[in-house]
Amino acid sequence: MKFNIRLNKTENSKLSEVDFDNIPFGKVFSDHMFVAEYKDGEWKDMRIEPFGYFEVHPACLALHYGQAIFEGMKASADAEGNAYFLRPEKHIERLNNSARRLCMPEFPEEAFLQAVHGLVDLDKEWIPKAKGSALYIRPYMFADGEFLGVRPSDSYKFIIFTGPVGPYYPKPVSLFAETKYIRAAEGGIGEAKASGNYSASLLPAREAIEKGYDQILWLDAKEFRYIQEVGTMNIFFVIDGKVITPVAGGTILKGITRDTVIKLLRSKGYEVEERPVTIDEVAEAHKNGTLQECFGTGTAAVVAHVHLIAYNGEDMTLPAMETRKIGKFVKDTIDGLRDGTVEDTEGWIVPVKALETA
Numbered sequence: 606m607k608f609n610i611r612l613n614k615t616e617n618s619k620l621s622e623v624d625f626d627n628i629p630f631g632k633v634f635s636d637h638m639f640v641a642e643y644k645d646g647e648w649k650d651m652r653i654e655p656f657g658y659f660e661v662h663p664a665c666l667a668l669h670y671g672q673a674i675f676e677g678m679k680a681s682a683d684a685e686g687n688a689y690f691l692r693p694e695k696h697i698e699r700l701n702n703s704a705r706r707l708c709m710p711e712f713p714e715e716a717f718l719q720a721v722h723g724l725v726d727l728d729k730e731w732i733p734k735a736k737g738s739a740l741y742i743r744p745y746m747f748a749d750g751e752f753l754g755v756r757p758s759d760s761y762k763f764i765i766f767t768g769p770v771g772p773y774y775p776k777p778v779s780l781f782a783e784t785k786y787i788r789a790a791e792g793g794i795g796e797a798k799a800s801g802n803y804s805a806s807l808l809p810a811r812e813a814i815e816k817g818y819d820q821i822l823w824l825d826a827k828e829f830r831y832i833q834e835v836g837t838m839n840i841f842f843v844i845d846g847k848v849i850t851p852v853a854g855g856t857i858l859k860g861i862t863r864d865t866v867i868k869l870l871r872s873k874g875y876e877v878e879e880r881p882v883t884i885d886e887v888a889e890a891h892k893n894g895t896l897q898e899c900f901g902t903g904t905a906a907v908v909a910h911v912h913l914i915a916y917n918g919e920d921m922t923l924p925a926m927e928t929r930k931i932g933k934f935v936k937d938t939i940d941g942l943r944d945g946t947v948e949d950t951e952g953w954i955v956p957v958k959a960l961e962t963a
């Protein structure tokens with residue numbers, strides 16, 4: 606099925622104002638955005654229009670009660686300038702899972718794919734060419750009903766906008782294993798990419814930074830023993846040659862990069878265990894010298910190596926970066942898939958197509 610997406614192109618492109626050698630993260634936005642409105646039980650008025658402000662009512666439900674969800678994905682270009690997505694259908698699948706948890710309407714997968722292809726194709730000149738850089742894509746949905754009461758809205762906006770991001774060479778990070786605050790409890794919304802999860806993490810993150818650490822390593826809400834994830838990344842450990850990552854059992858975000866990493870490593874013959882991992886197991890492995898690697902995975906950074914984990918007043922320093930074989934393999938492979946230098950044997954890479962309208 607083809608959806609009717611109207612196209613209203615901008616007359617004053619801002620492309621020439623961008624310094625592609627020096628792109629500040631998250632502050633540069635491409636020329637166009639996709640917008641759809643949910644009213645009277647259906648998605649309508651789908652259009653691609655110039656990027657810009659829109660009005661919201663002061664009683665907008667999302668602003669009061671947090672009925673809002675988002676996604677984060679990337680498009681990249683190969684040496685010839687052809688644009689690609691990596692597993693784009695996984696993002697609409699997850700957005701719709703988040704939507705169901707927050708009593709929001711699902712967005713049709715085909716409409717999403719048509720919209721994101723059309724939008725990125727239209728602004729493909731905005732995809733930065735430098736190695737490791739990409740066009741970041743932010744789909745999101747929020748309740749724009751005008752009503753002062755806690756109930757699901759009956760109207761919503763779904764928007765996709767994009768912006769170039771420079772090469773992301775994440776420095777190795779230090780993690781503070783948090784034993785006071787929690788990110789998500791069983792039965793909560795930890796598995797949804799819901800805005801409220803991130804507002805709840807701001808104060809704990811600030812306190813961790815004040816203590817001298819980069820990010821929080823979240824533990825489970827009941828016992829503060831089981832490792833969950835990091836900020837906007839899932840976490841992997843390499844212990845005695847085995848790759849271990851916490852099982853995605855409802856309290857962690859099911860990262861698409863996490864899934865890609867697990868599949869990539871298994872296809873190369875590595876043993877990968879998805880299971881409960883305690884902080885004590887990691888501390889023990891550190892003590893007996895079998896903790897070889899630790900890295901976070903997510904769309905933005907791809908892989909961020911961890912050089913230190915603080916737990917119970919002790920700083921555990923991890924092995925030197927030159928020894929990080931598995932984390933480096935994963936990062937190089939995903940970067941290579943994205944820029945066309947590693948062959949895609951899984952059908953993950955999807956070429957960007959021009960907008961098709963009904």
Ligand SMILES: *Cc1c(COP(=O)(O)O)cnc(C)c1O
Nearest residue numbers: 837838839858860861862903904
């Ligand atoms: C988005 C996100 C991730 C990473 O997911 P990807 O699909 O790999 O980008 C991990 N944890 C949290 C809390 C997130 O919001």
